[in-house]
Amino acid sequence: MTEQPRRYLAPGVLTQHVFNRTVAVLTRCGISLMGSRVLTVVGRTSGQPRSTPVNLLTIGEARYLVAPRGETQWVRNLxxxxxxxxxxxxxxxxxxxxxxxxxxxxxxxxEYIRKWKWEVGYFLEGLDADSDDAAIAAAAPGFPAFRIDSVYD
Known part of the structure; x- marks a missing residue:
């Protein structure tokens, strides 16, 4: 059995050097852009902390991180x-x-698509909040997602 290729869409120069840095600075200053947070995870090979801005999704009492670009470095590190x-x-x-x-x-x-399509629509490959269940289920393997549990709970 062969492993399926992992989906990954690399960030452009503008995203990597302007947008992500701007969002991270604003979030660290206490200005959240629709739920933004700065995620810090220890690098799996370097052992050093690595940070990137992410969208924290809340559904009821549960919180999630979704990687719209696929198998990113933060996903691998997390x-x-x-x-x-x-x-x-x-x-x-x-x-x-x-x-x-x-x-x-x-x-x-x-829910992630409904809330952030305006920001990450390019990465969604034709999906929108009204896509049928089968289309979203078929795309699910390409979008890593994590439930976030506070260590204080």
């Missing part, structure tokens, strides 16, 4: 570490992460 820190302003919250199975992802992906 899988390896199993925990990290989400920062907003002066508040840094340590957490543990549980990766969702493909079967668990569709309602999370639908």
């Amino acid at each position: 899988r390896a570490a199993g925990n990290g820190t989400l920062t907003y302003g002066r508040h840094a919250e340590p957490f543990t992460a549980v990766e969702l199975s493909d079967a668990e992802k569709p309602p999370v992906l639908r």
